[in-house]
Amino acid sequence: MTLKQIFTAALLGLSLLVAVLLYRTLTLTLPDWPVPEASKVQPDPAQLAANLSKAVQFKTISFDHGVVDKAAFNGFVAFLAETYPALHQQAGLVRLNDYTLLYHLKGRDRSRKAVLWSAHYDVVPVIPGTEKKWRHSPFAGIIAEGYIWGRGTMDDKGSAIAMLEAVSWLLQQGQLPDHDLYLALTHDEEIGSTKGSQAVADWFKQQQIPLAWSLDEGSFVLDGMVPGISQKVASINIAEKGYLNVELVASAAGGHSSMPPAETAVTSLAQALLKLKEHQLPASLDGLPLQFYQRLAPAMGFTQRLLVANNWLFGPLIEAELATMPAGNAMLRTTYAPTMLSGSVKSNVLPIEARATVNLRIHPRDTVEAVIAHLERVIADPRIRLVAERGMEASPVSATDNAAFRLLEQVSRKVHGDVLTVPGLTLGATDSRFYSDIAEANYRYAPMVVTPQDLTGFHGTDERISQDNLVKAVQFYAELLLATTE
Numbered sequence: 001m002t003l004k005q006i007f008t009a010a011l012l013g014l015s016l017l018v019a020v021l022l023y024r025t026l027t028l029t030l031p032d033w034p035v036p037e038a039s040k041v042q043p044d045p046a047q048l049a050a051n052l053s054k055a056v057q058f059k060t061i062s063f064d065h066g067v068v069d070k071a072a073f074n075g076f077v078a079f080l081a082e083t084y085p086a087l088h089q090q091a092g093l094v095r096l097n098d099y100t101l102l103y104h105l106k107g108r109d110r111s112r113k114a115v116l117w118s119a120h121y122d123v124v125p126v127i128p129g130t131e132k133k134w135r136h137s138p139f140a141g142i143i144a145e146g147y148i149w150g151r152g153t154m155d156d157k158g159s160a161i162a163m164l165e166a167v168s169w170l171l172q173q174g175q176l177p178d179h180d181l182y183l184a185l186t187h188d189e190e191i192g193s194t195k196g197s198q199a200v201a202d203w204f205k206q207q208q209i210p211l212a213w214s215l216d217e218g219s220f221v222l223d224g225m226v227p228g229i230s231q232k233v234a235s236i237n238i239a240e241k242g243y244l245n246v247e248l249v250a251s252a253a254g255g256h257s258s259m260p261p262a263e264t265a266v267t268s269l270a271q272a273l274l275k276l277k278e279h280q281l282p283a284s285l286d287g288l289p290l291q292f293y294q295r296l297a298p299a300m301g302f303t304q305r306l307l308v309a310n311n312w313l314f315g316p317l318i319e320a321e322l323a324t325m326p327a328g329n330a331m332l333r334t335t336y337a338p339t340m341l342s343g344s345v346k347s348n349v350l351p352i353e354a355r356a357t358v359n360l361r362i363h364p365r366d367t368v369e370a371v372i373a374h375l376e377r378v379i380a381d382p383r384i385r386l387v388a389e390r391g392m393e394a395s396p397v398s399a400t401d402n403a404a405f406r407l408l409e410q411v412s413r414k415v416h417g418d419v420l421t422v423p424g425l426t427l428g429a430t431d432s433r434f435y436s437d438i439a440e441a442n443y444r445y446a447p448m449v450v451t452p453q454d455l456t457g458f459h460g461t462d463e464r465i466s467q468d469n470l471v472k473a474v475q476f477y478a479e480l481l482l483a484t485t486e
């Protein structure tokens with residue numbers, strides 16, 4: 001081969017590569033969605049707001065020590081019976097562990113598999129000392145400035161009330177869904193769901209009732225929250241991460257701090273934590289993250305689109321870039337975060353033991369066992385003992401090529417207009433993890449729009465939902481049922 005031939009071959013190869021890159025970029029387009037016709041469901045916004053306002057006023061708080069304010073929880077249950085009489089007449093109701101409610105509405109076609117909707121009505125407490133920081137008192141249910149204010153409006157009484165309103169609306173129209181509908185309102189989601197959704201799952205197993213799919217909280221319609229995208233993104237989450245706490249216990253001889261040895265329990269613990277920081281579990285676009293970004297890429301700038309469309313070549317580059325952002329990083333890998341530390345009990349005493357709790361969020365591609373093995377391999381230090389809690393595996397990943405997912409997408413667009421719908425990953429834990437073996441698929445999505453400002457309200461201060469959001473949520477749930485009646 002002459003130099004010229006080599007040069008020509010290289011040029012040809014390069015042009016071919018550019019052609020492939022461009023072809024893949026230009027053919028990565030948004031799905032061919034039909035233009036949705038707006039929802040005709042028109043609930044009364046004032047009545048809706050009044051009902052959610054009343055719901056907020058019951059202090060159905062889940063405290064870590066597990067004590068239940070019976071009056072508040074019973075009061076809430078009685079309020080539902082009073083407010084939604086048609087539902088209470090037509091649907092069966094089972095109470096599980098006293099406070100979790102499971103409604104059953106029979107559908108028209110008994111041969112179809114039932115569907116489960118779930119929402120929790122317990123709420124987290126207001127952090128003591130922050131009550132005064134709320135613009136409107138957290139349990140007063142104030143309606144002002146176009147919002148309903150208070151603890152639980154977004155997480156998750158808003159969804160609970162919207163679901164009940166939607167079913168009531170359908171019944172008032174003299175209609176029934178095609179399939180049986182179960183509606184679970186759970187009472188201990190904020191402290192681990194062991195009595196609520198666990199009991200719901202056990203009940204379905206006992207009754208041997210197969211469910212086609214379940215819908216619960218876990219994501220929203222994200223506005224201004226996905227970097228590089230100006231359009232709203234309805235993230236219909238198809239999996240959730242697992243959870244594990246591992247305690248690292250470093251042991252040493254102790255003694256007086258005036259004559260410290262070169263290494264103490266604290267320094268060996270610090271070394272172990274640094275090793276973890278430097279040896280993360282691998283990040284990867286494979287699977288759910290790639291599905292997520294491939295859906296979003298056509299709405300991004302040319303460069304991002306080029307990179308995602310050609311992930312076969314640029315995968316490592318995308319992974320490295322995403323890993324620099326906490327949310328992107330959490331999407332790609334199992335994360336670990338040291339959260340609690342303890343050492344000596346006195347300033348001049350060397351500790352015999354120093355402890356660190358590391359909180360891990362397990363990615364669906366990893367298992368608790370494999371993650372613990374990774375930690376042991378990375379730390380590999382005889383001075384450090386690892387004590388792992390039982391932990392919770394990540395959920396299975398639900399399908400996106402089925403009728404249920406397509407329905408959730410269509411109805412989101414019908415209610416919210418031109419939103420991008422994507423399958424996502426819930427980074428925290430929800431009731432849904434108990435539903436993975438009773439339903440064929442589990443979706444985690446509440447149909448409200450959230451902005452970065454709204455995020456501070458979740459478990460924080462000034463939680464609120466706009467009246468418009470509440471109306472849209474009712475439309476969403478009602479449209480899900482209407483779609484089955486056509």
Ligand SMILES: [Zn+2]
Nearest residue numbers: 155156189217
């Ligand atoms: Zn919640």
